[in-house]
Amino acid sequence: MVGYLFIWVAFAIAVAALAHRKERNGALWLLYGLLLGPIAVIHVVFARVKSKNGKSGRQKCPNCDADIQVEARICRHCGHKLPEGWAATWRRTG
Numbered sequence: 001m002v003g004y005l006f007i008w009v010a011f012a013i014a015v016a017a018l019a020h021r022k023e024r025n026g027a028l029w030l031l032y033g034l035l036l037g038p039i040a041v042i043h044v045v046f047a048r049v050k051s052k053n054g055k056s057g058r059q060k061c062p063n064c065d066a067d068i069q070v071e072a073r074i075c076r077h078c079g080h081k082l083p084e085g086w087a088a089t090w091r092r093t094g
Contacts, residue, residue, distance in 0.1 A: 008037050015040045022049045 015033030020026035024047065033040040057070050063080035074081055 009034070011037045011041055015044050018044045019047070022047055 012030055012033030016026040016030035018041075019029035022044070024044075029040070029044060032043075036043075058067050059070055060066065061068050061075040061078060061080060062082070064075060064078035066075060066077035068075055068077070072082060
């Protein structure tokens with residue numbers, strides 16, 4: 001029984017460490033790992049990496065104000081062609 005508890009806590013610590021490497025809140029993921037164990041490990045493995053500035057890699061389209069990916073060349077909502085380097089000059093979404 002103690003062995004299972006040790007393994008469960010090890011899963012939670014692994015989840016927190018992986019989440020921290022992906023710029024996520026390690027303490028919340030530790031709690032999540034304690035609650036769900038191996039399921040949380042699978043979840044954190046497939047979680048996206050947040051960018052260093054805490055943003056999600058998305059910005060507002062300068063034409064229609066829709067939320068689009070920074071790498072986009074054309075807005076998928078309005079079809080506006082985005083100039084090269086538009087993301088560096090336009091405001092970020094929260």
